[in-house]
Amino acid sequence: MNLLLSTSLKCSRHIRPSLRCSATRYLQTTINKDEINHFSKLSSHWWDEKGEFGLLHRMNPVRVQYILEKLQEVEEAENTVSSSSKYLNGRALSGLDVVDVGCGGGLLSEALARLGANTLAIDASESNITIASLHASKDPLLTGPNAKLEYRHTSSEELIKESRRFDVVCSMEVLEHVDNPALFLHSCCDLLKPGGHLFMSTVARTPLSYFLTIFMAEQVLRKVTPGTHHYDKFVNSEELVNFFHEEMGWFTGVPGRLQAESRGIIYLPWKDEWILAGRNDPFTTECNYMFWARKPL
Amino acid sequence: MLRFLTTSGDNTESVDIAIVGGGPAGLALACALSSSQAIRESLKITLIEGGDLSKVRTWQGHGDIYSNRVSSITNASRQFLEDINVWEKVESERTTPIEEMQVWDGISDARIVFAANELSSVSSQPIQEMARLTENLNLQRALLQCLEAYPGVSLLDKTKVDAINQMDNGWPVLSLANGRKIQTRLLVGADGFNSPVRSFANISSFGWSYDTQAIVATLSHIPRITTEYQGPNTTAYQRFLKTGPIAFLPLSPTASSLVWSTTPSLAKVLLQSETGVLAAMINAAFRLPYISLDYLQDAILQSHSQGTPLTTPAILDEIRWREKSHGIDIQSAHSSCQPVDELVGIPPAEADLLPPLVLSIQEGTAASFPVRFNHAEAYIGEGEGARTALLGDAAHTVHPLAGQGLNLGLADAQSLARCIETAVLRGGDIGSYTALMPYPQERYFENHKIMAVTDKLHKIYRSDLGPVVWARTVGVEVLNELLPLKAAMMFQAGAQSTNNHFSKDMSAFKLLTLGVEFASSGMDLAKSLLKNLGGAANSVFQYSNKLK
Known part of the structure; x- marks a missing residue:
């Protein structure tokens, strides 16, 4: 544990240089061609729930759980009226404009649309969009005139050129695959309406995450195709907090629970299930974690 | 079963959950689903039953005349039925508490007595009864009344399912005898031992x-x-x-x-x-x-x-x-x-x-x-049989000796309904493998354990061979004396997780399972004794194994 702690502190001091630079905003793209090719090749496996992306299928309910819990927490802190009944009827996101950046096969996008959100899902890989659209077309709820789900082959940097802004921006397991993450984060933040919520999930850059996501998942168990993850592209939660503090100025010092938060998500192999770690559980953001930040009003 | 891909035609209706089978398990699932606000407000549910449910709906008990199909409802099952507002509709005058159980060996007369008040002495909460006996019809009528209070579930009785196919979007489609076609996001088989849903889902079962x-x-x-x-x-x-x-x-x-x-x-x-x-x-x-x-x-x-x-x-x-x-x-x-x-x-x-x-x-x-042991190899279908789930007798048939068949089906219904509700609240596709997986995770081994113990009980007591009778006799007699101690230990274990966990889950049957463990360890002892006695005894034991 000591080793883990000291390493993580070292990591947080040694911030990824790219998270600091944003001088050339929007003049360049954050899309990495190799990454796009990699995921395009795998795109036909997106909806094989026991295959390549099985772990993401299992993770999806926990991502949604976190999104809903956080939205409810913020809502209840701001309104004196309890909004809990809204979160019990299966349409918790009704009326919200949501964009899912880097939607892949649409695992999260479909869930958001089912929960009532007006969902725009975008991906830089055309074949991902094709697979995602094809899959959604099989579900009468997600097609037809009342459908709330729209897929588009584009990037966040392209989308900000339009006027449309969102209540919620989601970007799951994307940050660790982009070039120039600072630029990517900027574009995500620009897509938000004031007071909007940014939800991300990503992987920390720690010995533990190397061991679990690269050594075990890719090389030993082969649950994930080797080459999916790149250790040096992983981002620590402290780096994200620093980015929103120093770069975006969304808060000063340590963020309050209504400003930003990192929460670990932990895979339990014996149950083939992910769980959301407690808010202050130590070391839980050492591997996979959710990050949330709110754009100031 | 014929299997071909069908595209949804103009006359195909679309629902979220189709339950085939209007027995206690299927009805209980429909009630449990309807009792959830999230499900009620977002899912369309249809229950299809071949028989005439009006006979159940209008059933009236007459004085001391009772139907021959009765079930013992364990305290856990009863709690579930209370939670979904069904128990209050069961005619309580026609139910009887079981406050004591006397179980004994036909050969040695070794006897074990379970008394509810004996459990109370070591429980923080008084336990008045171990289970409650009710006519199945009394329960089914209550379930039907409960369903009628929820207009969200459409009940199609006197309707046979002619065929089940898979559409090209992967959804099952039911062709009904009256010509209607229903495509469904999730198909639930509560259709009994010869489950057509199970054969559509291509789930094999093992048993004898x-x-x-x-x-x-x-x-x-x-x-x-x-x-x-x-x-x-x-x-x-x-x-x-x-x-x-x-x-x-x-x-x-x-x-x-x-x-x-x-x-x-x-x-x-x-x-x-x-x-x-x-x-x-x-x-x-x-x-x-x-x-x-x-x-x-x-x-x-x-x-x-x-x-x-x-x-x-x-x-x-x-x-x-x-x-x-x-x-x-x-x-x-x-x-x-x-x-x-x-x-x-x-x-x-x-x-x-x-x-x-x-x-x-x-x-x-x-x-x-006929008495059978049968367990499906999976509770949820995959591939060409995807978007299916089995419960009740369609998933398992158990020896009636412990009166657990209906209780297992009710526990399945409770678990599956909870699993569907969680999926709805998380925006999941309720027919997907990911959404349904918690259901077999929760139920499969739980059911298997009880089925296996029931099976072993049956087999141990089918023998009249000296050592086996001796072992089960000693086991039962010792257990009978140790019961308060055993119960106290189990209470403590249960009390740590939730306060009333024990009183909810405790049934005489679970205590009986302890007796089987005891008896089987007695059998192991008898086995090793016999081995030392040499060839003659060994051959006797082999014979007894054959009998088992």
Whole structure:
């Protein structure tokens, strides 16, 4: 544990240089061609729930759980009226404009649309969009005139050129695959309406995450195709907090629970299930974690 | 089953959940789903039943006349039924608490007694009863009434499913006998042992038939009313005979239900005999030493094969004669021939060890069904059978000796409904493998454990081999003495997780499973003893294994 702690502190001091630079905003793209090719090749496996992306299928309910819990927490802190009944009827996101950046096969996008959100899902890989659209077309709820789900082959940097802004921006397991993450984060933040919520999930850059996501998942168990993850592209939660503090100025010092938060998500192999770690559980953001930040009003 | 890809035509309706089968498990699932606000407000549910549910809807119990299909509802099942607002609709006057269970060995007479108040002494909360007996129809009617309060579920009874196919979007589509077609996001098979949904989902099942037939009947017996000298008719009795267990389940002071697992040939002959013969044999099966009971059963079989079935007076004569030779006094509680008109006032000694004397079988209630062990290899379908889930008898068929069949089905319904609700609240596709996976994770091994113990009980008690009888006798006698200690230990374990976990989950059956563990360890001991005794003993044991 000591080793883990000291390493993580070292990591947080040694911030990824790219998270600091944003001088050339929007003049360049954050899309990495190799990454796009990699995921395009795998795109036909997106909806094989026991295959390549099985772990993401299992993770999806926990991502949604976190999104809903956080939205409810913020809502209840701001309104004196309890909004809990809204979160019990299966349409918790009704009326919200949501964009899912880097939607892949649409695992999260479909869930958001089912929960009532007006969902725009975008991906830089055309074949991902094709697979995602094809899959959604099989579900009468997600097609037809009342459908709330729209897929588009584009990037966040392209989308900000339009006027449309969102209540919620989601970007799951994307940050660790982009070039120039600072630029990517900027574009995500620009897509938000004031007071909007940014939800991300990503992987920390720690010995533990190397061991679990690269050594075990890719090389030993082969649950994930080797080459999916790149250790040096992983981002620590402290780096994200620093980015929103120093770069975006969304808060000063340590963020309050209504400003930003990192929460670990932990895979339990014996149950083939992910769980959301407690808010202050130590070391839980050492591997996979959710990050949330709110754009100031 | 024909399998071809179908595209949704103009006349295909679309629902989120189609439940095939309107038995207790299917109805309970529909009720549990409807009791969730999230499901009620976002999912369209249809229940399809081939039979006529109006018979269930309009069912009325009449006085002391009871249906022959009764079930013991465990406290856990009852809690579930209370939670989904069904229990309040069950006619409680027609249900009976089981406050005590007497279980004994047909050969050695080793006896184990479970008393609800014994459990209370080590529980923080008083436990009044272990389970409650109710006619299945009483429960089914309550479930139907409950469903009618929720207009969200459409009930299609008298509707047969002609075919189940998979559409090209991967959804199952039901072709109904009335020409309607329904495509569904999730297809639930609550359609019994020969489940068509299970065959569509291409889920195989493993199991065997026990070469045993279970006789059920409603018994009229001498009244057992609370007096100074005896308690109410709230004790269940079960005697393990070599041919299978015979169980007596109390329904009212003068009526009780019978479940008697025995050989198919004997069951057939008993049901063909005069009802007086069956009544006399039931009394004898609880009372006579095994050797004589064996003799009587052979006599009945023989007389039938010779075309001269034994009459009621003849069988009573036989029983009287056998009792005399065993030295059983005709006035004693152990006699099947006690003079009925003298059975008022002070009951004979040990009367509480035996069920009250059966006087007659209620008309038209004697029937039988084959006893099976069957477990589906999966509860949720994949690939060409995706978007399917099985529950109740479609997933598992269990020996009736522990009265667990219906309870397992109710627990399935509770678990599946919870799993669907979670998926809805998380925006999941309720037909997907990911959404359904928690259901088998929660239920499969839980069911398997209970099924396996029931199966072992059946097999251990089918043997009359010396060491096996000795082992199960010692096991049961020791357990009977240690029970309060055992119960106390289990209470502590349960109390740590949730306060009332134990009282919810505790059933006499779970305690009985401990007895089986004990008995099997006794058997292991017997095994190792025998091994040391050399070749001769070994061959005897191999023979006994063959019998098992």
